[in-house]
Amino acid sequence: MDFQQLNSDFGIPRQLEIIPGPGGMPMIKVDNGSARALISLYGGQVLSFQPLEQAEDVLFLSGQSAYTEGKAIRGGIPVCWPWFGPDPKGLQRPNHGFVRNHFWQLTKTEAVSDSETTVSLRFTDRFKQENTWRKPFLLMLDISIGPILRLKLTTCNTGNEPFSITQVFHSYFRVGDIKRVQVLGLEDCDYFDKLDQGIQKTQKGIVTVAREVDRVYVEAYKNLVIVDPVLKRRIHINSPNTSTAVVWNPWLKTSKKMSDLADTDYQRFICVEAGNVAFDLIQVQPGSQFSLQANYSLLPD
Numbered sequence: 001m002d003f004q005q006l007n008s009d010f011g012i013p014r015q016l017e018i019i020p021g022p023g024g025m026p027m028i029k030v031d032n033g034s035a036r037a038l039i040s041l042y043g044g045q046v047l048s049f050q051p052l053e054q055a056e057d058v059l060f061l062s063g064q065s066a067y068t069e070g071k072a073i074r075g076g077i078p079v080c081w082p083w084f085g086p087d088p089k090g091l092q093r094p095n096h097g098f099v100r101n102h103f104w105q106l107t108k109t110e111a112v113s114d115s116e117t118t119v120s121l122r123f124t125d126r127f128k129q130e131n132t133w134r135k136p137f138l139l140m141l142d143i144s145i146g147p148i149l150r151l152k153l154t155t156c157n158t159g160n161e162p163f164s165i166t167q168v169f170h171s172y173f174r175v176g177d178i179k180r181v182q183v184l185g186l187e188d189c190d191y192f193d194k195l196d197q198g199i200q201k202t203q204k205g206i207v208t209v210a211r212e213v214d215r216v217y218v219e220a221y222k223n224l225v226i227v228d229p230v231l232k233r234r235i236h237i238n239s240p241n242t243s244t245a246v247v248w249n250p251w252l253k254t255s256k257k258m259s260d261l262a263d264t265d266y267q268r269f270i271c272v273e274a275g276n277v278a279f280d281l282i283q284v285q286p287g288s289q290f291s292l293q294a295n296y297s298l299l300p301d
Ligand SMILES: O=P(O)(O)OC[C@H]1O[C@H](O)[C@H](O)[C@@H](O)[C@@H]1O
Pocket: 072, 095, 096, 194, 214, 215, 246, 247, 248, 271
């Protein structure tokens, strides 16, 4: 990777620099008048987002992450696409699709103002042979770093046949103590309980986490709020084109089986993932496109 060339093409003085990250992987470091952020070209993954007034990162990133090709980075906001979860066709292709396991291409950077920087990445169908997902596509990820972190993932169908996708922004949020966190906005929603044979259940009251949780909430149209009384903040998730939300925390037993997570890390994060899953399968017609968007903002608690 030629960092000098990348910086001469895309660097922005006093705002954006492309640096070698762990494992030598290229990472985009943003530091502007509102926030700092780190974005990995591997996976097209935001790894860190910290508004200047925040003492702690909004995102959780595992200290035991592998920064190795073929493995996903554990933490930040992995992009699950063109499927969420196990390979829908049972062909042993990777969990959560293949774009979190490959390098993306940096196409544009811009200083919108002193306090907002945008980064555009793209992923093309050059991996289709390898991944046996033989659909002609172009995938674009637009990231805006300002007081609010905004993500827009646009799927373009460049072929002649329609195709279907499921997708999520698999966001890992840093929290002070998982046992004291509340997730608002899912009250009375139905969910599939992935830890109980996928049985459909109904959420009674506010979501709290006191054990392993792995749920796909459906018809979840409200903005979601993660209330964190320990870090004294509320993380707001606004995702206009989605009706599903995944809530995941592996708790102790499952964390112990994961080599890229420390045993007690589960206490310090919650995944609340906006996307299009389950009934919310997206069909993309030839020549057309669909955008998944998520905006993450903070308010004091
Ligand atoms: O280990 P990964 O492939 O990154 O998946 C981590 C988790 O992602 C989602 O939240 C799923 O609902 C979980 O079932 C899965 O365990």
